[in-house]
Amino acid sequence: MLKQLSIYIHYPFCKAKCPYCDFNSHVQSEINHQDFLECYILELEFFAKKIGKRKITSIFFGGGTPSLMPSFLVAGILEKISNLWIIANDCEITLEANPTSVESQKFKDFKEFGINRLSLGIQAFNGEDLKFLGRQHSLQESIAAIELAKKFFNNFSFDLIYARPKQKIENWRRELLQALEFSTNHLSLYQLTIEKGTQFFSDFKRQKFIMPDENLASEFYDATNEIMNVKGFEHYEVSNYAQKNYQSKHNLCYWQSGEYIGIGAGAHSRICFENENSYKRNAIMMIHQPQLWLQKVKEKQVGIQSMQIVEDIELIEEILLMGLRLKGGIEIKKIEEISNKKFIEIFEIKKLTELQKQNFIEIDSKKIVIPAEKWLIMNSIISRVCESIIIN
Numbered sequence: 001m002l003k004q005l006s007i008y009i010h011y012p013f014c015k016a017k018c019p020y021c022d023f024n025s026h027v028q029s030e031i032n033h034q035d036f037l038e039c040y041i042l043e044l045e046f047f048a049k050k051i052g053k054r055k056i057t058s059i060f061f062g063g064g065t066p067s068l069m070p071s072f073l074v075a076g077i078l079e080k081i082s083n084l085w086i087i088a089n090d091c092e093i094t095l096e097a098n099p100t101s102v103e104s105q106k107f108k109d110f111k112e113f114g115i116n117r118l119s120l121g122i123q124a125f126n127g128e129d130l131k132f133l134g135r136q137h138s139l140q141e142s143i144a145a146i147e148l149a150k151k152f153f154n155n156f157s158f159d160l161i162y163a164r165p166k167q168k169i170e171n172w173r174r175e176l177l178q179a180l181e182f183s184t185n186h187l188s189l190y191q192l193t194i195e196k197g198t199q200f201f202s203d204f205k206r207q208k209f210i211m212p213d214e215n216l217a218s219e220f221y222d223a224t225n226e227i228m229n230v231k232g233f234e235h236y237e238v239s240n241y242a243q244k245n246y247q248s249k250h251n252l253c254y255w256q257s258g259e260y261i262g263i264g265a266g267a268h269s270r271i272c273f274e275n276e277n278s279y280k281r282n283a284i285m286m287i288h289q290p291q292l293w294l295q296k297v298k299e300k301q302v303g304i305q306s307m308q309i310v311e312d313i314e315l316i317e318e319i320l321l322m323g324l325r326l327k328g329g330i331e332i333k334k335i336e337e338i339s340n341k342k343f344i345e346i347f348e349i350k351k352l353t354e355l356q357k358q359n360f361i362e363i364d365s366k367k368i369v370i371p372a373e374k375w376l377i378m379n380s381i382i383s384r385v386c387e388s389i390i391i392n
Helices: 033-051 071-084 104-113 127-132 139-152 169-180 199-205 214-230 249-255 290-300 312-323 332-339 349-357 372-386
Strands: 004-011 055-063 086-097 117-123 156-162 186-191 234-237 240-242 260-263 268-271 282-286 304-309 367-369
Touching: 004 249, 033 071, 033 260, 033 268, 033 290, 055 071, 055 249, 071 086, 071 104, 086 249, 104 139, 117 139, 127 139, 139 156, 156 169, 169 186, 169 214, 186 214, 214 234, 249 312, 260 282, 312 332, 312 372, 349 372
Parallel strands: 004 055, 004 260, 055 086, 086 117, 117 156, 156 186
Antiparallel strands: 186 240, 234 240, 260 268, 268 282, 282 304
């Protein structure tokens, strides 16, 4: 049976840089998309030689703003992937889009090429807050983009950011209920966070705005969960909600520690190579700057900035950090399979038992779970679970 694989394609360009964004995105007026297609293809061929035949279960075009990609670029990448590997019949193929870069013909083309899921960066249903967040679209453009997505795709999602400065709980409730009127089957709902290296980080330090305190942020979180539960959405990951059978397969690959390759400037991979420590995972990061990445790929076939074997303790920590974000937690069998070790060889059971007594985790013979009522302190619980690791 073929091993499963997910593929991430990074398109690093945007029309403008949002002040909260710490992703690898760049604003550039002149882009040679033929050059990019050739280099994406070269990197796909590099990985094909290293990992052999695989079954592709998800493909994700992220960014940046992938909806800015010309149709031939998306078509060429998907054609190459289908030539190199076996694409599963139920493969989820997602493309991220912003309301400023959507048009009917392009969505039609994307669907014809194989895109079957769209992820829209809406972020707010409030004109004033859209401006604060640095978004280039209006509320009317948001609505038009969602209606267009509904026309072409049965499976679409969009993102919203809440717990924004000056935002009131009752206003967020109205905003979220408005969002749910559009019959989406998946929503990603994120609390606004201030990330180093962003415009918001320096603005916040200069006290240009004030963030909600912890108590208010938790009220936003509780209100969000209450509404989504009433509307029949499963809170399957700390910031993600889905109707039955509409969870993001691609993101589940990350959270469940599946293998994936990342193509393009700044992309990451976690992958086992054939015949080279075949059970060991390689952590690969591509060069971030798009022009330097292009240059390196043309010279070497791949734009790798760093590549190293993921050591045992780091691998276990990654499995915990990602998997404990999920409602279903982590299967113990999966931890053992990925790490090639028995559960009792990995953890100090006494420490895990103590965490269980304090109701920070639930653990049985099959899985470890952080109870949903403890998700607000998830990061500190994961740190404590990591402290129970005994392998070196």
